[in-house]
Amino acid sequence: MPFSALPAVIGEALAARGYETPTDVQAAILAPETLGRDLLVSAQTGSGKTVAYGLAMASTLMGEEEKFGFAKEPQALIIAPTRELAMQVQRELTWLYGPAGARVASCVGGMNVREEQRALRNGAHIVVGTPGRLRDHLERGSLITSSLKVVVLDEADEMLDLGFREDIEEILDVTPPERRTLLFSATIPRPIAILAKTYQRDAMRIETTSAGKAHADIEYRAIAVAPADIEHAVVNILRFYEANGAMVFCATRENVRRLHASLVERGFAAVALSGELSQNERTHALQALRDKRARVCVATDVAARGIDLPDLGLVVHAELPIDPETLQHRSGRTGRAGRKGTCVLIVPYPRRRRAEGMLRAANVKAAWVPAPTIEDIRGQDQSRLLETIQPGDAAEDDLAVARQLLERHSAEEIAAAFVRTQRQNLPEPEEMFAGGPDERPARPDGPRAGFEDTVWFRMNIGRSANADPRWLLPLLCRRGHITKSDVGAIRIGDRETLFQIPRHVADRFAESLRRTAGADDDVLIEPAGDAPQPVQGGRRRPNEGGRPHAGGPRKQYSPRPYGRAR
Template sequence: MMEEFKKLGLSENVIAALKKKGYVTPTEIQQKTIPVLLEGKLDLIAQSQTGTGKTASFAIPIIEKAKENSKHVQAIILTPTRELALQVSKEIESLRGQKRLRVLAVYGGTSMNDQIQKLRQGIDIVVGTPGRVIDQIKRRFLDLSQVSFTVLDEADEMLNMGFLEEIEKILENTNPHQRMLLFSATMPKPIQMIAKKFMKEHLFLKIENKQLTIGLTEQVYYEVASSDKFEALRRVIDISDEFYGIIFCKTRVEVDILTRQLIDKNYSAAGIHGDISQEQREKVLSLFRAKRVNILIATDVAARGIDVNDLTHVVNYSLPQNPESYVHRIGRTGRAGKSGMAVTFIIPSERNRLRFIEKIAGGEMNRKELPSINEVIAFKKKHIRQTVEQYCQAGTSGSYEEIAKEILISNTPVSALASVLELAFKAVLNPQNYKELRGVNDSHRTSRKGKKDSFGQNYRKQRSDRDGGFGSRNKRTDDGPRFDSRKSRPDSGKRFDSKKPHSEGPRFDSRKPRSEEGQRFDSRKSRPDGGKRFDSKKSFSGGKKKSFKSFKR
């Protein structure tokens, strides 16, 4: 037990902490990185996907190397989001065991003064987002001149969020003799440039991607027109017995729009993204965990750190950018021995990207057809019947029975119950709450003029929608009759030849306009009124050349 970890050269304190957390054997990235970092001779670049145990791979060596009762910051760890900063700081605290190391998460959306007070008291390991770390450096409350480790966690995500400039400024303020560690799922050129600029001799490790999809997660997708996504989502939710899931969108604006659309249709929904405060985020997540809100709409970044085990659905309202993001999303359902469903909506142009994600992520995605309006209504009726039967078996209070007896005095049981059901569920069972879906096969040939996309926004005008564009060859004149724009005007009767003028005169050169007397002139030489050639270096009165300053008032 724990023999593999002992072979890595870890202390008994860390071994005990790992055992307490349930670790048995190190992952591949932990086996390769921990010995290198403990030796302390090389910087490190590790290309690894989410879920491979990379946090422990850099946290353990930092804990082993850090000294107790230090009077300066010994390690700085940068993360793209405050959620990940909190997650990493808690992981370090759980791995430090009995070693007295002070850890602080530094991020925006919370009190700056609280963080300043703790920094003044002394912190060994700082985990933070680039923006807030820069703020504390500028205020001179955070000194990184003596750090032994600098870690860039999920470096590609930080670059995607526009933190390149902040990262470089932070690195310029760190100890030049530190060990620098860079972890990233991808290796774009800006990351390579950072490594070249700030790293010394380093080791590059690449952990091969493995299939991480959960066996108990059913993966399905629906191909719909972009403007039908919201309608499709409603149908998926409405044919589920107990929908409890996360819906992923690409941008913060899309999260806000979709959240508002769902609430307007009386769904219990809430959204989170990077623009909301930490207090508001925690409030929303508390409601979601308590199932007082059963639909959570989020961006990939905002969803990091959310740990809920009994989700029934994960919905990709927007197709993720890469297979790793897809795996990370759908891995939130089908946990703890429970089945789950991963639903993905695509438009026809995204078919190839979906196939690529399916190939890399592993597992089969089954295409399904959306239920019809009648099928949704039938499912709702079945659900209502089952709910009523459950209430009947559980028994009702005396006050309701008294009302029921009074109603039955003048009504038959069937008509009375039907009236109660209509009163309670008329709006729910109204087919007009849904709209017909367009077929995806011909949707791309249909004009988008006056149409809205899945978030209720107007499409950009296509050329066929503009006056005078393609498709508008035959237009009506003010007088009514149609004419062909390739021919002459309606009042002429002759076909127009662009090589000849409207008059019967000789062919003219459009580059040499006519004067009022009909004589040709060269606009580059003389003016139509017969004046002298114009010289821009002289004044308009023909006098001596004036300087630019003479024209100033």
């Protein structure tokens, strides 16, 4: 029996929950050489680590006993980064240790502190809490740490990222020096290694997140899009995969708010998670995801920490992670506990090189695929619809209605009406920029039609900023309220880009740039006159029109920018 070394009552609890064989991290924890030692464990999110450290504590907490006696003071303390994770840990340890008579109390923000004090006063063998609330109970005198035998730091790297180092150190400083310290972290960066060296004694290192294995259950895909098409790409990805649960990551609260509102407006059952929500709003949002009233969660990295959502099959990076560790944390929301998941990175054209570097650093192999088109999504809808409709036993009143419909309409008309009804409930996919410049060849005998009289504009970015017509064109169209057929030659140099606009369109284009300018934009768009000096080392779009004059000084122009790219 894989769990035979455990107390019988713990083994029975595992069997009752359907545990037959341990996961990798659980098997490593149960090895004989770990008995009684401090442990530094690197384990993938969703690998069964909560049960793993629950099993690791058993020998220390119970010894040869089969049941817990009354505990005047806590014997084990588990520190978790978020309220959601702490509550999840409490539930897991309750079914694991409950049959042995253990009481598991929680101390987390957003709950009634007096009820928590009462639970601690009545005797709790195991306490699970967040750093801030645990520190609060220490200061109130309601949490006594002198009898602690085991301290567990769950998701230690996340707690440091969230700024809980001071709270953690204050808690550990008042625990008995002979305690066991079990430190669990998805990654072991230098700050975690320093924390382990300070508070652990001869810790045994356990590594179960080997690069290939950590992502074995996640299929990674990367999609390069024009910057203006990111929101459309999110819509099409959600529609293409139609996962039972999906999480979309943004970098800021404002972007979460904007994308969530856009998805709801389009008909998606979506909720938002960000730091601006109250604890009550956050709880309602998570409950909507768990009971399937919502299918999509739009969140920031910090707001999503410690969340465990069942049946989360899709993770979408609407904005690139800041580093490989964040990529792994985000992606670990799916592909949990042996389930398969899909992770999609939306990469703006100018940031593809950075995305490729991040994937390499995370040792992740992602397939670069085109964004789902309307035709792709319609095809998926059709396949799913055909799989969903399965003839079976029908109630007599349903058959009666079916017979009446067949008397009035043909079977084909009824089926078509059903398909139309089903599609009406689905959000509409978005038309996306096809990518790449217009491929019509340049005219050998002069400017392209409509570009005989043009005005040149300048942007303060070039090849050094990964300028490319594939994302410059949709940017200009969005900001200047024009179509790509209104853009003539595009010349990209090292640090600037020149492009042509027909003279009869130029004033309207410039005015649109003024109206759509933003204070936080980085790309300047300025008029460059009628005959700018050629951009050194520049290149043209294949469909560019007439050539700018090669000689003479550059025409002077007002330095005031007409607009900046968002």
